[in-house]
Amino acid sequence: MFTSSQTTESTTTAPASVWTVGDHTVRRIDEVVLPARTGAWLLPGVTTDLVSRTPWLSPEFADGQGLLRLASHSFAVEVDGTRVLVDTGIGNGKQRAHPAWHNLDSDYEARLRAAGFAPESVDVVILTHLHADHVGWNTRSEGDTWVPTFPNARYLASRTEWDYWAGVEMEESRRQMFRDSVHPVREAGLFDLVDVADEGTDVAPGIRLLPTPGHTPGQVAVELSSRGESALVTGDSIHHPVQMAHPELCSCVDIAPELAARTRNQMLDSLAGTPTLLLGSHFPAPTAGHVRRENGGYRLVPAPSGATPLDG
Secondary structure (H helix, E strand, O other), X not given: OOOOOOOOOOOOOOOOEEEEEOOEEEEEEEEEXXXXXXXXXXXXXXXXXXXXXXHHHOOOOEOOOOOEOOEEEXXXXXXXXXXXXXXXXXXXXXXXXXXXXOOOOOOHHHXXXXXXXXXXXXXXXXXXXXXXXXXXXXXXXXXXXXXXXXOOOEEEEEHHHHHHHHOOOOOHHHHHHHHHHOHHHHHOOOEEEEOOOOOOEEEEOOEEEEEOOOOOOOOEEEEEEEOOEEEEEOHHHOOOOHHHHOOOOOOOOOOOHHHHHHHHHHHHHHHOOOOOEEEOOXXXXXXXXXXXXXXXXXXXXXXXXXXXXXHO
């Protein structure tokens, strides 16, 4: 469906974490480690006692004080020469109500280039949903104007997601996010809406969008498949691995919490015991793993960088 550009640049930035899924190569492009207080704000139902009773969370996903670790990153995928980016993080220099996101200044773009994903070489940008920490690098500043960071890419979002936000009254901070990170892409003619079927919709060879409503009405997960191997990028259907042990835990920003919990349970049930690699959109390193059943819930068996779906 899409063709590839060939620009590749490198810097001294540390190599990205990499996983293989058949013929696909998946790289985690780090933006920023989120502040320690983020977990308590995002998942208010998580107590230090609950974390201590889930020992497999430490030390990768929680610290010694029971605080959750969270991160912001993208996944960059090579598919038959096509460069695909899943979500674009918080972005630099954006005016945001959330203090940790306001006027961020990260070296995300340098990391993209070091991974061989110079912005002009990206062919497809998939937005799992239209929240500020998933669309920020859609654009970059050029003087007083916001312009598409990926000028040769098609930006994809679900039509259900777009229609929801187009039809509700948004607070000013969210309107600002649309003004600086979504509307400039639409105005440049690069924004495509996808009708996502219940069984999923293919958007490139070996890449399928799956509906995962609840956090937002039109959120999608991204399924990668190649040569009998598969992986799933969660979006915010799972913010943190603690929600695998306790799928009923919802985030403070879920629009439909009960639906979000059902979606999460269905996703985890479908993945449990399979070789499919789960890639968490906010999971800190090691970020990826395999889902296993445990104590009436689920756990993540980490798959460090370099692992394949069959290493679980």
